[in-house]
Structures are given as structure tokens and as C-alpha cells.
Amino acid sequence: MSQMPRRQFLKLAGSLMASLGWLAACRPGPSQTATSAVQPTPAAPQATQSSDRTGSPILTVPEVADALRALSNGQAALLWLHGQACSGCSVSFLNAAYPDVASVLTQHISVDYHATLSAAAGLTAWQALNARVTAGNYLLVVEGAVPAGIPGACQVGDEPFTQLLTRAAQRATAIVALGTCAAFGGVPAAPPNPTGAISVAKFLGTKLGHTPLITLPGCPAHPDWLVGTLVHLLKAGVPPLTEDLSPAMFYGAVIHERCPQFHQYNTGQYARFFGDSGCLFNLGCLGIRTYADCSIRRWNNHVNWCVEAGAPCIGCARPEFAADPAFPFYRIREQSS
Numbered sequence: 573m574s575q576m577p578r579r580q581f582l583k584l585a586g587s588l589m590a591s592l593g594w595l596a597a598c599r600p601g602p603s604q605t606a607t608s609a610v611q612p613t614p615a616a617p618q619a620t621q622s623s624d625r626t627g628s629p630i631l632t633v634p635e636v637a638d639a640l641r642a643l644s645n646g647q648a649a650l651l652w653l654h655g656q657a658c659s660g661c662s663v664s665f666l667n668a669a670y671p672d673v674a675s676v677l678t679q680h681i682s683v684d685y686h687a688t689l690s691a692a693a694g695l696t697a698w699q700a701l702n703a704r705v706t707a708g709n710y711l712l713v714v715e716g717a718v719p720a721g722i723p724g725a726c727q728v729g730d731e732p733f734t735q736l737l738t739r740a741a742q743r744a745t746a747i748v749a750l751g752t753c754a755a756f757g758g759v760p761a762a763p764p765n766p767t768g769a770i771s772v773a774k775f776l777g778t779k780l781g782h783t784p785l786i787t788l789p790g791c792p793a794h795p796d797w798l799v800g801t802l803v804h805l806l807k808a809g810v811p812p813l814t815e816d817l818s819p820a821m822f823y824g825a826v827i828h829e830r831c832p833q834f835h836q837y838n839t840g841q842y843a844r845f846f847g848d849s850g851c852l853f854n855l856g857c858l859g860i861r862t863y864a865d866c867s868i869r870r871w872n873n874h875v876n877w878c879v880e881a882g883a884p885c886i887g888c889a890r891p892e893f894a895a896d897p898a899f900p901f902y903r904i905r906e907q908s909s
């Protein structure tokens with residue numbers, strides 16, 4: 573992994589903060605030197621520095637630069653496990669705008685183990701994974717649901733995922749359930765759920781102890797949500813969370829309230845068919861019930877998002893997504909009042 577000079581980390585931190593919308597909340601603070609200590613262990617859960625309703629963090633550019641540097645040089649280790657997942661959240665992460673995909677992999681984030689991104693394979697990867705779990709003190713990202721009904725499924729080496737997750741969770745400093753499958757069960761938990769798929773939180777239950785768990789739902793999750801959460805964990809502790817344990821800075825407001833079609837909704841201008849202008853409510857939009865910041869963050873390097881592309885929000889960040897037949901992907905002929 574190449575080492576970047578601090579100046580480059582500062583530049584990267586600036587673009588990351590702009591991308592996350594954190595620059596407006598920047599506080600003036602003493603610049604940190606290149607030798608400033610970065611705590612590899614995330615701060616205590618209560619140690620939050622956020623202030624407003626959606627919890628915009630108050631971090632300086634140097635603080636964010638230090639967090640990125642810790643992620644890149646292994647000071648802040650990252651372990652990434654897969655349960656019942658399509659790897660879409662990994663693909664989404666690789667679509668992060670800052671920096672480009674190759675840089676994420678080769679320069680900026682030290683992922684000690686990832687089933688598809690690790691350069692090592694076979695026994696070498698297995699040994700790297702075990703060495704990291706034994707050493708402890710890492711951030712654990714879990715992608716995918718837990719096959720609780722088939723405890724021997726999703727093996728890594730000869731160890732079932734349920735066993736590996738239990739072991740890895742015990743030594744993690746914080747756990748991030750990435751994507752709706754890990755956060756709530758998602759597609760693998762859709763009825764009749766033959767594998768008994770459940771969320772990471774439900775599986776770990778009391779085994780979690782005092783280890784903080786953060787959910788980042790979305791099918792897939794936006795790369796900003798993961799990178800922003802990791803940086804916050806490293807520099808300001810666990811961010812303020814919603815009742816679903818999601819960072820309020822990303823999931824604190826309903827999509828509908830910040831949708832560019834909000835005025836059309838209020839004035840009864842509804843699209844009658846796909847491609848028509850107007851609010852997509854009558855075409856089944858679930859933005860009215862979904863908490864996420866897609867409408868202001870946008871996807872694919874902040875270029876566009878579902879509604880502006882003409883597709884109703886299907887509530888992919890909702891707890892019921894795929895799992896509850898009462899919330900199908902698409903609804904038709906629903907009335908607005």
C-alpha cells in the first residue's frame with residue numbers, strides 16, 4: 573500500500589467533506605500536525621460532537637485527514653465479512669467519488685479482509701483474517717443477512733459465517749451493518765425466508781455487549797454513508813443514531829421532505845405514467861415513508877437519484893424492504909389522500 577503525503581490527505585479530506593456536506597458544519601480548530609496521534613479505537617459511543625437535527629458532524633479538515641490516514645495505513649483496521657449478500661454494497665463502495673476505485677483499493681483504506689477485494693486468496697486470506705481477529709481492535713463491516721436457519725451456511729474456510737461473525741464481533745471496536753440485508757434482513761429475509769435470514773443486530777443480540785452497532789440500510793448503501801460513518805467513528809465516536817441505529821446525519825429526514833417534486837405533491841401535480849412530469853406518488857413512490865438523504869446526496873458520484881431518473885423510490889432503506897409483503901417494490905393506483 574503506497575503512503576500519501578499529509579498534504580494529499582488534507583486535499584482528500586476537503587473533497588470528502590464537501591462531498592458529504594460537512595464543510596458547512598466545519599468548526600475552526602487548531603491544526604493538527606502530521607504526527608498527531610490517531611486513535612485506532614473509536615471513541616466511546618457517547619462521544620459525539622454533532623449538533624443539528626440530522627447530526628452534521630463538527631469536524632475539521634485535519635481531523636478528517638487523520639481519520640483517512642488511519643484507515644489507509646492500518647492504524648484503524650477494517651474487517652469486512654459477507655453473509656447472505658449479493659455484494660452490491662461492495663460494488664457501491666467502489667463507486668465512491670473520492671477517490672477513484674483503484675485508489676480506494678490500493679492507497680486509502682486498509683481492508684484486512686474482504687471476500688472479493690482482498691489480494692490474498694485461499695489459505696493466505698484465511699490466515700490474514702484469523703490474525704486480524706486474534707489481534708482485535710478493528711472496525712467490523714458486515715454485508716448481508718445472517719443465515720440463522722442454516723447455521724453452517726456461508727462458510728469462510730471451514731468456519732460457518734454464524735460462528736465467524738460471533739467470533740469477529742467479540743473483538744471489534746464497532747460494527748457497521750452495511751446495506752438493508754445486514755441492517756434488517758432485506759431480500760434474503762423475504763417470505764418465506766427458507767434460510768431463516770435475520771439482521772446482524774438480531775443475530776448478535778446480547779452477544780453485542782457494549783460494542784456499538786450502526787446500521788447503514790440501502791439496497792445498496794451509498795458509499796458516502798459508509799465512508800462518512802467510518803470517519804466519524806474514528807474522530808468523533810458513534811454519531812447520533814435514529815431508532816433504527818442509523819446515523820441521523822444520513823437517515824434523519826424523510827426523502828419526501830427534500831424531494832424536488834415536493835411542491836408538485838403539495839399542489840396535486842402527479843405523474844400519470846412513467847415518463848410523465850410531476851410527483852411519482854401515484855406511481856408508487858415510497859419516498860414519503862423512507863428515511864434517507866438520497867434526494868440531496870444523489871447517487872453515482874452525486875449525479876442523479878431514483879426520482880429524478882423517473883423511477884419511484886422503492887423504499888430500499890426501509891426496515892420492511894423486501895421482507896414485508898405489505899410494502900411491495902411497486903404500488904399502483906394509490907391515492908394521495
Ligand code: SF4
Pocket residue numbers: 827828829831832833834835837850851852853857858859860879885
Ligand atoms: S416523487 Fe416521491 S418523494 Fe418526491 S414528492 Fe412525490 S411522493 Fe414525495
Ligand code: SF4
Pocket residue numbers: 790791827859862864866867877878879884885886887888889890
Ligand atoms: S430513493 Fe429510495 S429506492 Fe432510491 S436509493 Fe434512495 S431509498 Fe433506495
